Amino acid sequence: MKTLPIQLLLLFSLLLVIYSCEKEDSIIEQENRLKTVALEDAQAFLSQSWKKNSSGSGNSFITSISEEINYEDITNTDEELAVIPVTTTYKHLQSRIALLEIDGEVQSVVVSLKPFEHSTPGNFSGELLITDIKGNFIKAFKVENNILVIEYIIKNKIYKNYYEDLDKNSSYNSNAKSCEDFAGTEWCIDGEEVIVTAYLPTPYVSLSHMYPTGGGGEESNCEVGCDNNWNPSGGGGGDANLNPEPEPESENCPEGFYQNLEGECIEILPCNTNDEILDSAALQAAFADIWEQSGALNTDIPMESRLEEGGWIVENSGRFGFIPFDSSWSRTPCGINPPANWASTIPDNIVGYVHTHPFYLGEDRRSICQQAEAEYQGGPSDDDYFLLMAIASEVGNFNILGFVIDGEQITSFDFTRTENMQNFNRCGY
Numbered sequence: 001m002k003t004l005p006i007q008l009l010l011l012f013s014l015l016l017v018i019y020s021c022e023k024e025d026s027i028i029e030q031e032n033r034l035k036t037v038a039l040e041d042a043q044a045f046l047s048q049s050w051k052k053n054s055s056g057s058g059n060s061f062i063t064s065i066s067e068e069i070n071y072e073d074i075t076n077t078d079e080e081l082a083v084i085p086v087t088t089t090y091k092h093l094q095s096r097i098a099l100l101e102i103d104g105e106v107q108s109v110v111v112s113l114k115p116f117e118h119s120t121p122g123n124f125s126g127e128l129l130i131t132d133i134k135g136n137f138i139k140a141f142k143v144e145n146n147i148l149v150i151e152y153i154i155k156n157k158i159y160k161n162y163y164e165d166l167d168k169n170s171s172y173n174s175n176a177k178s179c180e181d182f183a184g185t186e187w188c189i190d191g192e193e194v195i196v197t198a199y200l201p202t203p204y205v206s207l208s209h210m211y212p213t214g215g216g217g218e219e220s221n222c223e224v225g226c227d228n229n230w231n232p233s234g235g236g237g238g239d240a241n242l243n244p245e246p247e248p249e250s251e252n253c254p255e256g257f258y259q260n261l262e263g264e265c266i267e268i269l270p271c272n273t274n275d276e277i278l279d280s281a282a283l284q285a286a287f288a289d290i291w292e293q294s295g296a297l298n299t300d301i302p303m304e305s306r307l308e309e310g311g312w313i314v315e316n317s318g319r320f321g322f323i324p325f326d327s328s329w330s331r332t333p334c335g336i337n338p339p340a341n342w343a344s345t346i347p348d349n350i351v352g353y354v355h356t357h358p359f360y361l362g363e364d365r366r367s368i369c370q371q372a373e374a375e376y377q378g379g380p381s382d383d384d385y386f387l388l389m390a391i392a393s394e395v396g397n398f399n400i401l402g403f404v405i406d407g408e409q410i411t412s413f414d415f416t417r418t419e420n421m422q423n424f425n426r427c428g429y
Contacts, residue, residue, distance in 0.1 A: 034074075034207070034228065035101035037082045042069050042099050045106050046084060049133060061135035062110070063087045065097070075204065075229045086110065088135070097133065098230070100211060107211045108133050111232050124233035130210055139209045142285055146233065148205070149282040150321075204229030273424045277313060277320055277352065277401070278410065286311070286322030287354065291405055296358035299407070303359065304368050307331040310355025313403070314347050322354075323347055333358060334369035335383060343394045352401035353391060355384070360407035379411045379421065380404050389415060 037045070046065050066085040074081055082099040093112040100107050110133055115126035123145050130139040142150040207228045253265035273279055290309040295301055308331055311324035328339040336355055339345075357378070359365060365372040380388075380402060388402040392415055404411045410424040 033103050034077060034079050035104075036071065036079045037099040037101050037106055039069060039082075041101075041106060042082045042084070045099060045108070046097070049108075061088055061131075062097075062133060063089060072230065074207065076227045081230050088112065090129075093129065096232075098210065098232075100207070102211055109138060109210050110135075111205075111210070113233065126233075128205070128232060130205070138212065139205075141205070143233065144281045144285050147281055149285050204231050275412070275422075275424065277403075278412075278424055280320040283313065283320050283322055287405055287410070290324070290354070290356055294356040294358040296356070296360075296407060299360050299363070303333055303363065303365060306333045306358035308333065308336045308356050308358060310336055310353065312347050312350050313352035313354055313401075314349045315351045316349055320351070334365070334372070338387070346391065346395060350391070350395060350400065352403060353388070354403035354405065357404055357406040361409075376406070378404070378406050378409060378423070380413050380417070385413070385417050388413070 046069075049062070050065055064087045068085060070083045071080040072083050079100075084097045084099070086095050086097050088095045088110060090112055093114050095110055095112040098109050098111055110131050112129040112131070113124075113126055114129075115124065119125045125144050125146075126142075128141040128143055128148075129137075131137055139151070141148045206226070207230065208226050210230070277283060290311065291297075293309045294306055296306045309324070310329075311322055314321050314323060325336065326345060328345070329342070330337045330339075357376070359376045361376060361378055363376045364374055365376055366374065384402060384404060388400065392398045392400045398415045400414075402413050404413075405426075409426060411421060412424070413421045
């Protein structure tokens with residue numbers, strides 16, 4: 001009986017060696033399918049693509065191609081990505097073609113970046129769009145502080161360009177089919193919903209996302225580039241300027257400050273609440289989005305032009321994410337009205353819900369909101385509390401939290417309503 005543990009240990013060691021060898025063989029096999037595009041091949045590819053474009057037989061998405069070709073590192077391989085600065089019909093985006101040889105053929109994508117105002121040279125924040133060289137959608141991410149925090153997944157064909165608002169007169173956009181923007185994600189879809197998921201804790205983009213083959217880039221079906229990644233915001237050289245030009249100071253407050261109802265300039269501080277939900281980078285980005293969508297960025301905006309926005313807070317493997325209420329939830333400046341089938345829209349992994357009150361403390365809302373107090377006081381309304389209780393009852397979990405975002409604070413509350421209510425800093429949104 002004493003020899004049994006030794007036998008089991010030997011068997012485990014053998015299985016571990018076999019597994020390690022199989023994994024190493026798999027990595028080597030994938031590496032052998034990836035090759036650096038030689039300089040002359042990259043030049044030939046670009047020349048051919050440009051001739052097709054100039055002759056009118058190709059697409060008009062790419063409007064110019066730089067003669068500069070840079071080679072940038074890919075993780076877990078000695079192969080490199082050929083990266084070429086370009087301009088596209090998305091004139092306000094910083095775009096580059098990325099070339100890689102896969103299974104003997106040169107594959108190409110266009111990677112475009114739109115930095116946020118707070119983006120810095122070593123700490124990129126912004127939006128990342130991956131398309132083919134004709135402008136067809138492949139992937140889109142939101143990046144905060146060098147971390148991919150949100151991935152936008154489109155189930156249906158896109159009929160309108162991602163950054164259409166940046167270039168209204170683009171001929172490429174003029175052919176777009178009109179349809180409804182979904183939940184402020186800036187993607188336009190027809191019928192299906194955009195699913196906003198999270199949250200890749202890395203500044204790198206997987207090659208399997210950039211060049212989907214076989215399984216289409218889904219991790220569970222990944223065939224090529226599964227363990228290979230590229231950092232599009234930290235690569236070498238090129239004409240891409242990853243930092244936006246500083247915005248001119250506003251009439252009332254300098255950049256990095258907002259004006260409260262008393263006319264004071266209040267500094268927008270990074271979120272540091274010691275609350276695990278509010279300190280999540282993914283949720284901070286989502287909260288910034290829904291506040292912007294509410295149209296209450298300052299007190300000069302008419303109250304009747306603002307809208308409440310909101311969505312579900314979810315948790316996957318210890319990481320928090322956000323799923324906006326779909327279009328069946330009607331929005332007004334004074335509320336969000338759930339549809340009759342609202343319970344069927346609750347995600348399985350919900351831990352809370354959040355919505356905006358698009359007002360500032362002290363504002364008089366009585367002209368647009370029935371039964372409103374003379375001065376807006378902040379915090380959850382009766383309807384907000386009733387919805388939280390209905391959600392908790394529906395999912396059988398009274399640990400569900402509610403969050404209210406207004407112009408000056410974030411308020412959290414639970415089933416006790418006031419006993420555990422807390423007010424937090426605006427967290428930089």
